[in-house]
Amino acid sequence: MARRMLLSGNEAIVYGALDAGCRFYAGYPITPSSEIMHLMAKEMPRVGGVFIQAEDELAAINMVIGASWGGLKSMTATSGPGLSLMQEGIGYAVMTETPLVIVDVMRTGPATGQATKPAQGDLMQARWGRHGDQYLVVLAAQDPQEAYDLVIEAFNIAEELRTPVILLIDEFIGHGREVVVVGKDVVIKNRRLPPPSGEWMPFDSEDPRQASPMPLLGKGYYVLVTGSTHNEYGYRDVHSFETHYRLVKRIKEKIIGNLDKMPKPIVLGKPDDAETAIVCFGSVCRSAREAFYKLRERGFRMVFVRLRTLWPLDYDHLSRILDNVEAVIVPELSLGQLIHDVREAVDTSTRVIGVNKVGGGLPIYPSEIIKVVKEACRK
């Protein structure tokens, strides 16, 4: 039953994950994500799940992979430095098509940075942090309510597509407390298991957009799982071009080809009529939306785009929205990462201007975005 609670984003993520059916959590504490671990330690035993404080992030991600192959919906949470340590395991999860969820509560970096201060500089790391040709899903929430909603989505996508999903929030969201409605009627998706009889392949699919059925360890299936290149049955094949190309291309297609399953961007204003656009993700969108409304009241022809799925990114959709604008403003709590995507989505005559601020726990205020839009419109 739906109930209204005052929760931090970190707490909302725990309740969302449990409502999605998460029954395994392994993690290692790191500011500003530690409250997820603390609350998981308290709540997980109540639902009959398993909580483990791992010895480090490397162990945590590998425990999550193992638990997922054991049949449990599994997750971990960390921050930028921890995500760096988890990359090898995440790459393994991509290659073995292991459903799991990783929450990254972003703080300033690189390295230790400012542990208690928010940032949005992990976008590229989340998307591209592993070696090799690898594709996974990256989502971003703007507040505690959406953290709750999107962690459920993250589990659904992970299970349906057999893939790791990274959910990005930042310290503002993780530690900020707001009213969150939990326990709503939500659609929960579960992974597809092999049929009781007949032919099936654990690492291939006739439809490249569909994940293969996933055999579980300890349930009577013959299971081969390897991070090395493998054929449709899981047997290693570290020589053949055809096997490797087919495998990585299928995993790519499974992610890129399922844009329609990803949370859609929130678009405000009329793209056809707009001269200037604001494109953003995460907590900064709340200031950006206020700036958008204020500018529109003053007669500026604006469109506002809040991305909730950062990868795979629907460049065509973004291009269509930004087709008529002369300038795009991209506010980010980093020196600029999303801005590269926006540049890719527009033609070279469109000016793309970053509003970049990071460190010290300072948000980007609406007034700072308004100032940049006004300057952009004067030129």
Next chain:
Amino acid sequence: MASIAFLGRGGQGIVFAATITAETLFNLGYYVAQLQSYGAEVRGGSVLAHIVYDNKTIENPFIEQYDLAIVLHEAGLKRWIKHLEKSKTIIVDKDLVKTRMDNMVTAPIIENVAREKLSGSENIVAVGIAMQLLLGREAIAVAKSILEKRSSPEKNIKALELGTTIALNLGINMA
């Protein structure tokens, strides 16, 4: 939409003050957003915690000025001076805050805390001041019921009452 900020030094319980205030407002039926900024140190450093509340969903909690700010230590003031300059009413401890601005009112918070042997509860005194000034006795009653379920309830409820007395003596009408 209204806003309250608590500022001070690490160890004074600034975030806890905001937490109790946010829970009080939530229990009164408001939409609430609580944000804070602090360092990695357990003691010392600058701490700011603010709450935005409204009868409708909070669209944007990132604000640059406050309706009411309560400053318990100079360390909390300097870093956020631009926000405070734009704020409506600032109540500062008369002894631990040296800076003075036109929108400031001094209050004998720490002096009274010492006299009443409530050391360590100056944060709850600040909650009492804020709740009394902005929402009155109903909010104080709700805050009390929240503090009763936390540690050191007797001491903290005395601190809350001290805050209401200090607020009434300030002669400010904000409700």
